[in-house]
Structures are given as structure tokens and as C-alpha cells.
Amino acid sequence: MEALNSTCHVFQTDSEIVNKVYQEQDNYLIEFNEKGDKEWCAIYFCSNDIYYPNTEEIFQKRIIDKNFFEWYHSRIYKAAKHIFIRDIFKQWYLAGINKDINSPEKIIEFLKEETKGYKVITIGSSAGGYAAILYGSFINTQYILAFNPQFELQSLIEKSSETINPLLFRIKDKRTQYFDITECINKQKNTFYFYSNASKWDIEQNKHLTRKEISSLYKIAFNTKHHGIPFIKVALPKVLNLNTNELELLSKTTHNPIWFTIQMVGIKKTLTGLYKQIKQLYLNRT
DSSP: OOOOOOSSOOHHHHOHHHHHHHHHOOOEEEEEOTTSEEEEEEEEEOOTTSSOSOOHHHHIIIIIISOOOTTTTSOOTTEEEEEEEOOTTOSTTTTOSSSSSOSHHHHHHHHHHHTTTOEEEEEEETHHHHHHHHHHTTTTEEEEEEESOOSBOHHHHHHOOTTTSHHHHHSTTTOGGGSBOHHHHTTSSOEEEEEETTOHHHHHHHHHHTTSOOTTEEEEEESOOOOSSSSOGGGHHHHHTOOHHHHHHHTTSOBOHHHHHHHHHOHHHHHHHHHHHHHHHHHHTO
16 A cells, blocks of 8 residues: 555554555455356445454454455356455555555556456445446446445545544545546446435435436435445345346335335245344344
């Protein structure tokens, strides 16, 4: 990571254990599916929830021991190539992902090279959704699945602090071109935006988005306060593999998270998935 002025020590950007992984690991994973369509590649961007709380014990368990990547078990079936990417600094990929791919510009170069000849789908939630939109605008992306993404970061400078979002404050005068990505959406054929309409942060982000008319964006709204995936995650495999016509239809109405999940996978899987999701949330934080 480039040298940046710092007024405080923050675990996720300054600790020895995190920087060792940044220096020594790729922080991306590429796998191939022989049964997939050789024309298609899916890119999955991790969110800032890849580990929490920000402690050495949890980082060791999630990132080093488990080599965790979000979306690993929820994939686009038609894709022959799958690329999983994480930002262990949890700072919207503003310092790249490792010592060699250490900037947004280098992420773009890396993804252009890895997706040559492919039709691409980018996927992400929250900070991962921000990345799916941003980096998807520079490659041959056919469509984007973004779950409650951030469209702008400037408000965090006003409301947050360096102790919470260190890199945002350390680069706020250097990479401002990445602090508002609404223009990136205009470059896409289709962006499917899953939106929690009772989540304070997501309401604020949506207000910023609606200042501009974006014909290529389809907003799929949910009546929930939950940031991130706005329905029970057991439905993710089904949702990720809907075709674009089916996704467009979802944007015609506002959904209840439980009923939506039942419609996707049935009541039995919904109840089982809800139990597992609550249990996993607890385990991830212990």
C-alpha cells in the first residue's frame, strides 16, 4: 500500500497481520466450471463485512484460516469463469487488493486482462456493490447485480472519521474521482439495484442516485431496514440466476423480504434458511 499520512492506528489498514496478508496473498480467487458457458465470466466483489469485529482473532479465523470470500457458495451457474475479489482493508478497494494490484487503476487493468473474450456479470453487496458498478463500467459487462451499494463516499467524510474509515480520510484529496460512481451506471446496459427502502444509509444513497436520470438502472425495492442482501440469503442462488427479463419484472413492485424468499424457494427452505442465517451471523462474530 502506498504511503499515506496517518494520524491514528487503525486495525484494518495498519495492523501487522492485515498488511502481511496484503503483501503476501493475492486476495483474489479464480475458478473454472467446465459445465458453464465458455462465453461468460462472473466477478464477485466482497463487501466490508468479510470480517467483523475488527480484531486480530476474527481476521485470523476468517481471512487466514478460512481464506474467506463472499459469494463463494452462491454463483452464476452459466458462467464458466468465476473471479472472487476481496478488499481486506475494507475501504471500497481504494488501495487495490494486494501489493501488486494496489490501486483502482490496477484492478481495472487486472480485470480487463482476466475477462478478455468473455461476457461479464459483476456482483456485489454494499461496498462490493459499489465495486461491481465501478469496475463493471470498465470491462465488457453485460449486466450488474448490486445489493444496496454505495453510489457516493463523500458523505462518509462528513459523518465518519479516520478511526472508522481510515483510507477515505487519508486519500480524500487524491482519488476523488472514485467518490461518486453514478456516471459509471450510464455506461452499462443493465444495472439491477436491490434496495432496502427502510434502511437509513440506503435511503440516503438512493436519494443521491435519484438526482440523475438513469435509464439503464432497474431498482428492485424491499420493505426492510436490513442493509446488504434485502431478503433471506437462501434465495440468493435463485435470484443470481434469474435472466434479465425476470429481473426487470422484479423492479415493477416493492417486495416483502419473507414473502419474496418464499416465492423464490418455498416456505420450508425459507424457514431453514432464516434459522441458518441467524446462527451464522452469531458464529461470524464469535
